[in-house]
Amino acid sequence: MLQAIQLQFAYNPQATFSYPDIHCSQETPLLITGKSGTGKTTLLHLLGCLLRPSGGRLIIDGTDTGLLPSGKLDRFRGKHIGIIYQSAHFMSALSVLDNVLLPRFFTRATPDTDKAKQLAARLQIDHLLHKLPAQLSKGEQQRVSIARALINNPQLLLADEPTSSLDDDNTDRVIQLLQEQAALSRAMLIVVSHDARLKQHFSNSVFLEG
Amino acid sequence: MTAKIILKNLIQHPLSTLLSLLLLTCGTGIISMLLVTQHQLATKLDNDLQDIDMVVGAKGSPLQLVLSSVYQIDAPVGNISLNEADKIAALPLVKQAIPLAFGDSYQACRIVGTDSNYLRKYGCRFREGHIFNRPLEAVIGSQAAALTGLKVGDTFVGMHGLGSSGHVHAEFKYRVTGILEQNNTVADQLILTNVASVWKIHEHHDDQGYPAYPVSRHEMEHDHAEHDKQITALLIKYRSPVAMISLPRMINETTPMQAAIPQLELKRLFSLMGVGIQTLQAIAFAIVLLSGMSIFIALYARLKERKYELALARAMGSSRLLISWFLVCEGLIMVITGFMAGMLLSRLGLYLLSKYAGSRYHISVFKNSLLPEEWYLLSATLMLGLLAAALPAIKAFRLNISKTLAHE
Numbered sequence: 285m286l287q288a289i290q291l292q293f294a295y296n297p298q299a300t301f302s303y304p305d306i307h308c309s310q311e312t313p314l315l316i317t318g319k320s321g322t323g324k325t326t327l328l329h330l331l332g333c334l335l336r337p338s339g340g341r342l343i344i345d346g347t348d349t350g351l352l353p354s355g356k357l358d359r360f361r362g363k364h365i366g367i368i369y370q371s372a373h374f375m376s377a378l379s380v381l382d383n384v385l386l387p388r389f390f391t392r393a394t395p396d397t398d399k400a401k402q403l404a405a406r407l408q409i410d411h412l413l414h415k416l417p418a419q420l421s422k423g424e425q426q427r428v429s430i431a432r433a434l435i436n437n438p439q440l441l442l443a444d445e446p447t448s449s450l451d452d453d454n455t456d457r458v459i460q461l462l463q464e465q466a467a468l469s470r471a472m473l474i475v476v477s478h479d480a481r482l483k484q485h486f487s488n489s490v491f492l493e494g
Numbered sequence: 495m496t497a498k499i500i501l502k503n504l505i506q507h508p509l510s511t512l513l514s515l516l517l518l519t520c521g522t523g524i525i526s527m528l529l530v531t532q533h534q535l536a537t538k539l540d541n542d543l544q545d546i547d548m549v550v551g552a553k554g555s556p557l558q559l560v561l562s563s564v565y566q567i568d569a570p571v572g573n574i575s576l577n578e579a580d581k582i583a584a585l586p587l588v589k590q591a592i593p594l595a596f597g598d599s600y601q602a603c604r605i606v607g608t609d610s611n612y613l614r615k616y617g618c619r620f621r622e623g624h625i626f627n628r629p630l631e632a633v634i635g636s637q638a639a640a641l642t643g644l645k646v647g648d649t650f651v652g653m654h655g656l657g658s659s660g661h662v663h664a665e666f667k668y669r670v671t672g673i674l675e676q677n678n679t680v681a682d683q684l685i686l687t688n689v690a691s692v693w694k695i696h697e698h699h700d701d702q703g704y705p706a707y708p709v710s711r712h713e714m715e716h717d718h719a720e721h722d723k724q725i726t727a728l729l730i731k732y733r734s735p736v737a738m739i740s741l742p743r744m745i746n747e748t749t750p751m752q753a754a755i756p757q758l759e760l761k762r763l764f765s766l767m768g769v770g771i772q773t774l775q776a777i778a779f780a781i782v783l784l785s786g787m788s789i790f791i792a793l794y795a796r797l798k799e800r801k802y803e804l805a806l807a808r809a810m811g812s813s814r815l816l817i818s819w820f821l822v823c824e825g826l827i828m829v830i831t832g833f834m835a836g837m838l839l840s841r842l843g844l845y846l847l848s849k850y851a852g853s854r855y856h857i858s859v860f861k862n863s864l865l866p867e868e869w870y871l872l873s874a875t876l877m878l879g880l881l882a883a884a885l886p887a888i889k890a891f892r893l894n895i896s897k898t899l900a901h902e
Contacts, residue, residue: 329896334809355813362811369899375803377502382495389495390811432810 285309285345286331286440286472292339293326303327303340306490313463313473315482318492325444327492328476332442333361345439362391366433366471368443368462372425374417381413384431391436403431406468407461423454430462434469441471447479459485496816500823503800510792511828517785518832522875523839524778528771529867530844534859539565539760542680544615547738549754550574550582550591550745551727556754557763563594563727564756566604566680569656570597573724574751582728582745587737592729595692598652598663603638605652605668605685607692612729616679622646623672629690632668636676637683644670652695666695693723782878789828790882793821797886804890805898818887825883829875837868 288306301323308314318324329335330342333349336357342349344364352360366387374383384400404410407427412420420428426446433441443462447455459475459482466473475482483489504511542565551559552572561568576593583591592615595607606612610625613633623646626633634644644650648670654661668687676682730753732738742753797804804817841862848860864872 325900326896329900332809334899335896358808358813359811361809367809373802373806375499375502375806377506378499382498385495386807387810390807390816395495436811 285343286474287343288331288340289343290340291327291330291337291342293323293330293335294338300338301326303330303492304490306331308472308474308488310467310470310472312488313466313475313486315486315489316474316476316492317478317480317483317489320478322492324476324478324492328367328442328444328474331440331474332365332367333357334367359391362387363393363436364439366436366438366441368426368429368433368441368446370445370448372417372422372429374425374428376416376418378417379414380409380417380420380428383417384413384428384435387432387436393436396435400431400435403434406465407431422449426458427461430465434465434471437469438471441466441469441473443473443475443477445477445479446475447477447482452481455479455481456485496820496823500820500827503796503820504824504827507792507796510788510796514785514788514792514828515832515835517781517788518829518875519835519839521778521780521782521785522833522836522871523843524781525775525871526837526840526868527843528775528778529865529871530840530861531847531859532771533865533867534861538678541678543756543760544679545731546615546729546756547732548730548742549727549756550579550730550751551754553750553752556752557759559727559752559754560756560759563596563729564680566596566606566684570726573726574728576723576725578749578751579725579728582730582749582751585741587733587741588730589733590731593689593725594727594729595689595725597656597726598654598692598695599656600650600652600668600685601642602656603635603642603683603685604656605632605687605692607687607689607725609688613674613681613686615729616681617677618679618681619675619677621673621675623670626671626686626688626691629688629694630666630668631671631691632685632687633672633674634670635674635682635684635686638685639673641683642685644673646670646673663695689725782875785832786878786882789825789879790885793825793883793886794889797821797889801893801898804893805895808893808895809899814891814893817893818891821887821890822880822883825879825886826876829879829882833872833875837864 286306286308288303290305291303292300294300303323306314306316316324316327326335330337333342337350347360349357349360375386378386381397381400384404385395385397388395401410401413404413407430409424409427409431412424412428417425417428441462446462447458450458462473462475463485475486546564549559549563551563551570552574554571558568559571562570579591579593582588590611592608592611594612596604598605613625620633621636623633634642638644642650649667650670651667652663654663668685668691674681732741742755745751745753807817808814841860844860
């Protein structure tokens with residue numbers, strides 16, 4: 285269960301964002317849409333605990349994230365939140381397998397290679413584990429990002445514009461994949477996108493007004 | 495995984511890593527070579543000096559007198575009369591006077607006529623055989639034995655002069671009576687005999703028109719009476735410190751001989767060499783500083799392209815400290831590797847120097863343990879690494895994750 289109550293963020297006194305209350309649960313994935321400049325990415329970063337809000341509260345599965353000191357927030361983020369970025373980024377010097385295992389390492393969990401291989405099999409990237417990320421296609425890289433976001437069994441899976449450069453067929457496929465994988469990992473899914481095609485896939489959505 | 499991340503990052507940019515390493519290796523290598531050479535030289539000089547307070551010899555360069563008679567590395571200045579030398583030795587302020595008569599050699603090893611006190615002074619022990627008792631008996635130092643291959647009972651003939659070619663004293667054969675153990679003093683590379691042997695060989699020469707004593711050109715013009723025996727130098731130990739004030743002056747002013755004080759001459763020699771060594775050291779330190787700069791630039795420039803990776807790490811749960819630690823470790827690993835390579839380079843250089851030049855100057859500069867100064871050098875290099883990594887690490891610590899991730 286995720287609750288974001290009256291979240292606010294200010295880059296400077298002139299540019300403040302106030303967000304509507306957001307609720308999300310495991311059963312109903314959430315789509316957050318809105319035009320450019322309405323603070324979509326900022327909201328994603330707030331929900332992903334990459335930014336601290338200047339007002340309001342964010343409660344993820346009972347934890348009031350505003351009360352965590354910065355070191356603990358880092359750990360909380362690593363353990364409970366998986367983020368899929370708009371363009372996939374990796375530690376380019378490490379293999380795909382090591383990249384998938386990175387969140388385990390950063391949260392000081394044991395490197396669970398079996399789990400990584402399971403996820404890879406689920407996402408059909410198990411034949412790519414020993415390659416370098418740069419040797420993969422964009423679609424494969426996105427799948428690796430999904431595996432990496434799910435390796436720690438997070439409660440929340442965030443996706444930033446996962447379909448921005450895809451055609452209709454692939455858009456459907458990616459959204460289905462995300463929903464499927466989130467459900468399999470029992471994670472709440474929140475997708476942030478300006479892509480109007482996604483609305484049909486989500487019963488629960490929030491539209492940000494400028 | 496930490497090690498993996500750090501190492502893979504270093505290897506990912508091999509050229510800039512290599513440049514930093516190369517600079518550091520050269521810098522620390524040169525500094526270490528200078529330190530060790532200086533240290534070994536000082537130890538060696540000190541070792542050979544023992545407790546010799548003063549050297550008495552013919553007038554000329556005091557430095558040359560010290561180098562030739564104490565260290566056996568320069569040509570002798572000339573000869574002094576035995577009578578005069580005996581007078582000095584008999585002075586109450588003199589505790590011990592060891593006569594030296596040299597100028598001949600065998601296969602580049604110097605033949606030095608002296609007495610048993612000389613062997614005692616350098617703490618020589620016999621590996622086999624015994625000391626010379628009669629004229630034309632000889633004791634061989636360990637290095638000299640290795641070089642010439644002489645064994646107890648062998649005979650050999652001395653050659654006039656210290657060079658590679660000269661008149662061979664074929665009429666007189668030395669017989670080896672003993673071989674010394676190695677004790678890292680000047681005695682190692684000498685062939686020792688008694689003074690009488692040297693006299694015997696050169697007395698004979700007088701008849702044939704050869705100089706009575708080797709390498710003393712001005713003596714050639716004179717004919718010497720049989721009784722006017724000569725030696726090359728006297729090594730003197732004072733009975734009391736008072737002698738230090740009066741004795742050298744007395745000898746220099748009232749006798750045809752000169753007194754040289756080894757300590758003073760060495761100090762003079764080192765101050766002459768010091769300029770060169772300091773210049774080299776300054777250059778080496780500049781190279782080390784440059785390598786520090788290059789490590790800093792490498793880390794700093796790479797930080798720009800790695801910002802996203804570091805932000806990603808933070809997003810995946812890494813603490814600020816950990817990603818700063820990555821950068822510090824990279825700096826430290828570079829300086830430690832550079833330092834170790836520098837030490838290897840320096841030891842390799844010293845080994846080669848010892849091998850090819852050591853025997854010529856009778857000095858071994860090789861040393862496989864680290865000098866205290868080199869430990870200081872290590873801590874200085876570590877500081878340099880920390881310093882070079884400090885700013886990039888602070889920048890990484892302060893990294894704004896959201897901004898970095900959003901702007902990619």
